[in-house]
Amino acid sequence: MATLRDIRRRIRSRQKTMQITSAMRMVSAAKLRRAQDAILAARPFAMEIWATMYDLGRRQPDLEHPLLKPHAAKRSIEFVVVTSDRGLCGAFNTNVLKAAQAEIAKRGAEFEQVSLATVGRKGSDFFRRRRPPEKSWLIGNRADPELARDIAQHVASRYESGAVDEVVFVGSEFVSALTQQPQAIRVLPLVPEASRARSYEEGAGTEPFSIEPDPQQLLGALVPLALQFSVYRALLESQAGEHAARMTAMESATRNAEELIQSLTLQFNRARQAVITKELVEIVSGAEALA
Secondary structure, eight states, X not given: OOOHHHHHHHHHHHHHXXXXXXXXXXXXXXXXXXXXXXXXXXXXXXXXXXXXXXXXXXXXXXXXXXXXXXXXXXXEXXXXXXXXXXXXXXXXXXXXXXXXXXXXXXXXXXXXXXXXXXXXXXXXXXXXXXXXXXXXXXXXXXXXXXXHHHHHHHHHHHHHHTSOSEEEEEEEEEOSSSXXXXXXXXXXXXXXXXXXXXXXXXXXXXXXXXXXXXXXXXXXXXXXXXXXHHHXXXXXXXXXXXXXXXXXXXXXXXXXXXXXXXXXHHHHHHHHHHHHHHHHHHHHHHHHHHO
């Protein structure tokens, strides 16, 4: 049976835990807000890149770029799995890793070779014992455009050299503070999305226009930038989902700690009452024996 000292020690321990989880919840809420602002800030620029690429393709249909051209042969596919560096975010990383394994089993069967790259320590640690990744990156404190550029250059060079015929990103899509949905997106070959293009009336928007210095140079500058922003968007979505999942997990942990403290406090009061009652009985019994 636990003594009063043991129960008091457990209560203090749970109170300290609750302070930590409550602080982590507030920090994650602030980081989530910044991550959402970063997504909103990057969206207009990304939309303009895609719209300009789509316009250029409509008006100059003879333009070509290695990253836009699908490979005829389907020999190799590369998966880039985006997770977090740190844990304590519920089932966030577990859901992404399960989706990655399912996607590798599904799409990987269509290709002769499957290669893997990871972004985030959790994904690297998970696959190191199962399917060692050929390349790994750490996210750090926040999603960085320089990191997105490094990843984009890596997959672009492998696609242009013919080392891979498709590149698929598997990560988490931020839906809301309570919902993060694992998703798999093919980033190479890069296809301008009509949904992000400017709206035109039927038959309009196909007139050629003059581009200086050269349409091919413009396309050569836009395509790597569009790929980089696709990677950067995936990193931002994963980062926002991580903070939201951690905020939810820490809120649940704080609530559980509060309930446990209430239960231990009730147990402490009952035990203390039992001790007091026992002492009173002993005093009364001793007084009666002396009478």
